[in-house]
Amino acid sequence: MLEVRDLQVYYGVIQAIKGVSFNVDEGEIIALIGANGAGKTTILQTITGLISPKQGEVLYNGVDLKKLPAHKIVSMGLAHVPEGRRVFSQLTVYENLLMGAYTRKDKDEIEETLQHVFKRFPRLEERRGQLAGTLSGGEQQMLAMGRALMSKPKIILMDEPSMGLSPILVEEVFDIIKSINKSGTTVLLVEQNAKKALSIANRAYVLETGNIVLEGAAESLMNNESVKKAYLGE
Amino acid sequence: MLAGVDMSFITYLLNGISLGSVYSIIALGYTMVYGIAKMLNFAHGDVIMVGGYIIFTIMSTLGLNPILGVLIAIILCTLLGMTIERIAYKPLRRAPSLAVLITAIGVSYLLQNLALLIFGAEAKSFTSVIPVKPLSLAGGRLSISGETLVTIPLCILIMTSLTIFIKKSKIGRGMVAVSEDKDAAVLMGINVNKTIAITFAIGSALAAVASALMFSTYTNLSSTSGAMPGIKAFVAAVFGGIGSIPGAMIGGILLGVIEILSRAYISTQLADAIVFLILIIVLLVKPTGILGKKIQEKV
Ligand SMILES: Nc1ncnc2c1ncn2[C@@H]1O[C@H](COP(=O)(O)OP(=O)(O)O)[C@@H](O)[C@H]1O
Ligand SMILES: [Mg+2]
Numbered sequence: 001m002l003e004v005r006d007l008q009v010y011y012g013v014i015q016a017i018k019g020v021s022f023n024v025d026e027g028e029i030i031a032l033i034g035a036n037g038a039g040k041t042t043i044l045q046t047i048t049g050l051i052s053p054k055q056g057e058v059l060y061n062g063v064d065l066k067k068l069p070a071h072k073i074v075s076m077g078l079a080h081v082p083e084g085r086r087v088f089s090q091l092t093v094y095e096n097l098l099m100g101a102y103t104r105k106d107k108d109e110i111e112e113t114l115q116h117v118f119k120r121f122p123r124l125e126e127r128r129g130q131l132a133g134t135l136s137g138g139e140q141q142m143l144a145m146g147r148a149l150m151s152k153p154k155i156i157l158m159d160e161p162s163m164g165l166s167p168i169l170v171e172e173v174f175d176i177i178k179s180i181n182k183s184g185t186t187v188l189l190v191e192q193n194a195k196k197a198l199s200i201a202n203r204a205y206v207l208e209t210g211n212i213v214l215e216g217a218a219e220s221l222m223n224n225e226s227v228k229k230a231y232l233g234e
Numbered sequence: 235m236l237a238g239v240d241m242s243f244i245t246y247l248l249n250g251i252s253l254g255s256v257y258s259i260i261a262l263g264y265t266m267v268y269g270i271a272k273m274l275n276f277a278h279g280d281v282i283m284v285g286g287y288i289i290f291t292i293m294s295t296l297g298l299n300p301i302l303g304v305l306i307a308i309i310l311c312t313l314l315g316m317t318i319e320r321i322a323y324k325p326l327r328r329a330p331s332l333a334v335l336i337t338a339i340g341v342s343y344l345l346q347n348l349a350l351l352i353f354g355a356e357a358k359s360f361t362s363v364i365p366v367k368p369l370s371l372a373g374g375r376l377s378i379s380g381e382t383l384v385t386i387p388l389c390i391l392i393m394t395s396l397t398i399f400i401k402k403s404k405i406g407r408g409m410v411a412v413s414e415d416k417d418a419a420v421l422m423g424i425n426v427n428k429t430i431a432i433t434f435a436i437g438s439a440l441a442a443v444a445s446a447l448m449f450s451t452y453t454n455l456s457s458t459s460g461a462m463p464g465i466k467a468f469v470a471a472v473f474g475g476i477g478s479i480p481g482a483m484i485g486g487i488l489l490g491v492i493e494i495l496s497r498a499y500i501s502t503q504l505a506d507a508i509v510f511l512i513l514i515i516v517l518l519v520k521p522t523g524i525l526g527k528k529i530q531e532k533v
Contacts, residue, residue: 099419
């Protein structure tokens, strides 16, 4: 479904991504784990067109995403929940959700998706008239995920959804990701919380300073000695 | 009841609010463009001057209906604003802000010199486009000009419709999203370039309206006529809190009132200096302006 081939990304003269390849198949949860600064965010931003790669390809169902302007990518069924949530603080919860459906036309269908999102995140419905900037961190994360779901994505990219949340909320966020995947959406999950990410993923890639150093089934990575040492704190 | 009130003070106050309304309308152009493209379009004042010449040409040179002149000025200024953005600013989207600022100053001089070339150095005398008769009150001791009677309500109408447009329309919400977080807006599928172009179009159309109102009261039209009101409207935008639409309105009106009252009661020569002095004091006390939000720097 999504295939990244030999991706190389530079910030000025500094190479942040040094030839990364991986693929995500329909229905999977793929985890991309790695320490702070490894290049996880850069990879996601390159996929959704916010950064242009120097080399390499991002193929989505065979279409080269590099050839599309960034704002056209979401309507192809690819949603991105950015690091740090990035909700629109001056807009209400409801308006933020509408922004997620910006490229969709049919009002009835949008309303239907909205009801689905409210069912998944009852807190958002309770706070629909509240400015997003006044929400708690956990609520903002729910809003960022709900906003992405408003585009009815086939695949959803999530950048550190558990960052800065309390353990209970982390648990909740991972449960939600699992259930989003169960209802048919493919997930590419970027996390520093390797333990939790591996526990819900099918497969995973380990990123170190711009290179993929390990890949495999999530279970086998969980039992890998070097992964245990470096990422699972065992 | 009005007997004890100094009628000349009320006249000055109304003139100040009227001039301030014009500043507000111009300030909208600065504040919206700043909010969305994070740049200062210093050529904005000169679009007003161009609007003035367009109306003058249609009305006085060609002898056509003044309202037709205003409508054509609105259309042409809109196109001019979008053209400037497309040719001069769009290629600089990722350039340092100093490069953008210098370009804006360059565009400003270009427009002034083109006007000088086409219309000559001699100032033209603009004829009011406003067909409203002055209103006489308090037994003839208070007279309100037709320009004031039109300008103030029109300014309120513009502010209200713009606020509703931004709050309620899809394009308006897209503008808020782009002004807050361009990347997140792109992820929603918003075309940032188109949104910026629309913002320039709105600002420039309003500049044409402002030019009709301003030159109807201050009738001296030359190639530099847009510069000073442009700078003052920019000051008004900063005064009210740059990026904020109600801020532009409050800043503009305060500026107009302070300017007219200083001119009347303190000194004609010092009026502009007083305006800028008050700006400096306001910014020392509240660096983000009256209604300004804290500027969020992204890391
Ligand atoms: N805008 C930027 N300009 C320059 N360097 C950057 C920028 N963003 C990230 N980097 C660098 O690129 C590398 C990868 O960063 P990032 O993709 O944010 O990593 P991660 O998401 O894994 O923490 C880091 O070394 C970081 O310092
Ligand atoms: Mg990151």
